[in-house]
Amino acid sequence: MGPEHGLVHGEVGDRLITFAPTAALDAWSSIEFDLDANGKRQIRSFDTNKFLVASARNQSGNALGLAASVAAVPVAVAITAGLGLTVVGAPLVLIGLAAGVAVQVIWNASGGADFAENQARAALGMSR
Amino acid sequence: MRPPDNLATLKGTPVAMAIAGVLIVPAMWAFLLAPRIVLAVAPFTGLLFLLSGVHMTYRSRFSPAEAMWSFVLALIFFGSLLVASTTSLVWRMGRPELHGAAVAVAAAIGTGGLLLGYLAERRRLSPSKGGIPVALMPIIDLEQHRLRPLPIAGSPPTMGRVAFLAALALNLPLLLQLNGLQRDDVLWLAMPVLGAAVTYVLTTGIGPSLARIQALRALERRTGQRFTTSRIEELNAMRRGLWLARWFCRADDLKAAAPASAGLKGARPRR
Numbered sequence: 027m028g029p030e031h032g033l034v035h036g037e038v039g040d041r042l043i044t045f046a047p048t049a050a051l052d053a054w055s056s057i058e059f060d061l062d063a064n065g066k067r068q069i070r071s072f073d074t075n076k077f078l079v080a081s082a083r084n085q086s087g088n089a090l091g092l093a094a095s096v097a098a099v100p101v102a103v104a105i106t107a108g109l110g111l112t113v114v115g116a117p118l119v120l121i122g123l124a125a126g127v128a129v130q131v132i133w134n135a136s137g138g139a140d141f142a143e144n145q146a147r148a149a150l151g152m153s154r
Numbered sequence: 155m156r157p158p159d160n161l162a163t164l165k166g167t168p169v170a171m172a173i174a175g176v177l178i179v180p181a182m183w184a185f186l187l188a189p190r191i192v193l194a195v196a197p198f199t200g201l202l203f204l205l206s207g208v209h210m211t212y213r214s215r216f217s218p219a220e221a222m223w224s225f226v227l228a229l230i231f232f233g234s235l236l237v238a239s240t241t242s243l244v245w246r247m248g249r250p251e252l253h254g255a256a257v258a259v260a261a262a263i264g265t266g267g268l269l270l271g272y273l274a275e276r277r278r279l280s281p282s283k284g285g286i287p288v289a290l291m292p293i294i295d296l297e298q299h300r301l302r303p304l305p306i307a308g309s310p311p312t313m314g315r316v317a318f319l320a321a322l323a324l325n326l327p328l329l330l331q332l333n334g335l336q337r338d339d340v341l342w343l344a345m346p347v348l349g350a351a352v353t354y355v356l357t358t359g360i361g362p363s364l365a366r367i368q369a370l371r372a373l374e375r376r377t378g379q380r381f382t383t384s385r386i387e388e389l390n391a392m393r394r395g396l397w398l399a400r401w402f403c404r405a406d407d408l409k410a411a412a413p414a415s416a417g418l419k420g421a422r423p424r425r
Contacts, residue, residue, distance in 0.1 A: 095320030108224025110155030
C-alpha cells in the first residue's frame with residue numbers, strides 16, 4: 027500500500043510528509059500581517075528567526091520519532107531472527123509506529139522541545 | 155537461530171540496535187521514571203544493544219545458546235514497549251498513584267502471553283521419535299549439526315513502507331491539536347495498539363521460540379554437539395566483505411572457507 031508516484035515516493039517523500047505539515051503551520055505563524063484601509067490583511071513581513079525557532083521546537087520531536095520508528099523495525103527483526111523466528115507484517119509495523127509516537131510525545135513532554143528552542147534562540151542570538 | 159533471508163540486512167543491525175538501546179528502550183521508561191534515571195540508564199542499554207548487534211553481524215553462529223541471549227534482549231525490548239503502553243496512559247491521565255497498577259498489568263499481560271505461547275509449543279513438541287521432537291525434525295540436520303531455517307512465514311516489511319507510515323503517524327498529534335484535542339492525546343490511540351501488537355508477538359512468536367530453544371539445547375546436551383545455522387558458509391562469505399571484519403570477526407570464520415570461496419564474487423583476499 028506504499029505510495030507509487032511523485033514526491034510522496036521514497037525517502038524524500040517520507041521526510042516531506044513528516045516535516046511539511048509542521049513547517050506549514052510554523053511558517054503561517056511566522057508571517058506578520060497589516061490591516062489595510064479596507065480591513066483586508068496584507069502580508070507585512072516574514073519573521074525568519076521566529077520560523078527557525080518554531081521549527082527547532084516542533085521538528086525535533088518529529089525527527090526523533092521518525093528515527094525511533096525506522097530503527098524499531100530492524101531491531102525487532104534482528105532480535106526475533108536470533109530466536110529463530112520471522113515476525114513479519116502488521117504487528118511489526120504497528121510496533122514501529124507506536125514506538126515513534128511514544129518517543130515523540132516523551133521528547134515534547136520532558137522539555138526536549140524547550141531545549142531545542144533555546145538552542146535555536148542561542149544560535150540566532152535572540153533573547154527569550 | 156534463523157539468519158535473515160537477505161543477509162545484507164545484517165549490515166545495518168549494529169546501528170539500529172544502538173539507536174534502540176540509546177533512544178527507544180530508555181524513552182519507553184520515561185513515562186514511569188524520573189528523567190535523570192532514564193538518562194543514566196541510556197548509555198548502558200545503548201552499549202548492551204550495540205554489542206549484541208555487533209555480535210549478530212560479525213560473530214554469531216545463530217546457535218541455540220545465542221538464541222537464549224536473544225531471548226533476554228527480546229524481554230528487554232518488548233517488555234519496555236509493553237510497560238510504556240500501560241504507563242503512558244496513566245501518565246496522560248495525570249494519576250501517578252496508578253503507576254504501580256500499570257506496571258503490574260503490563261507484567262501480567264506479558265508473562266501471560268509468553269506462558270501461553272510457551273506451553274502450547276511444548277505440547278506440540280512433546281511427541282518424539284528417537285529422542286527428537288517430531289515437529290523439529292525438518293529443521294535439524296544431525297549429521298552436520300546444522301539448523302535449517304524454519305519454513306518461511308512471509309517477508310519483512312520494507313524500510314520504505316515503515317518510514318512512510320511513520321511519517322503519517324507522526325502527524326497525528328498535530329491533527330489532534332488542530333481539532334481541539336491536545337498533542338499528547340495521540341497516546342490514547344497509539345498505546346493500546348502497541349500493547350496489542352507486542353502481546354501478539356510475545357504469544358505467537360517469542361513464547362513458542364523459548365520451548366524450541368529448550369528442546370534444541372536438551373538435544374545438544376545429549377549428543378554433545380553444538381548446532382549452528384545451516385547458512386553459516388553464506389554468512390561468513392557475507393562477513394568477509396564487511397568493512398570491519400578484520401577486527402570483529404572470528405579469525406577462523408574469515409579463513410576457514412576462504413580457499414573454497416576464492417572464486418566467489420565479492421570475496422576479497424586478506425593478507
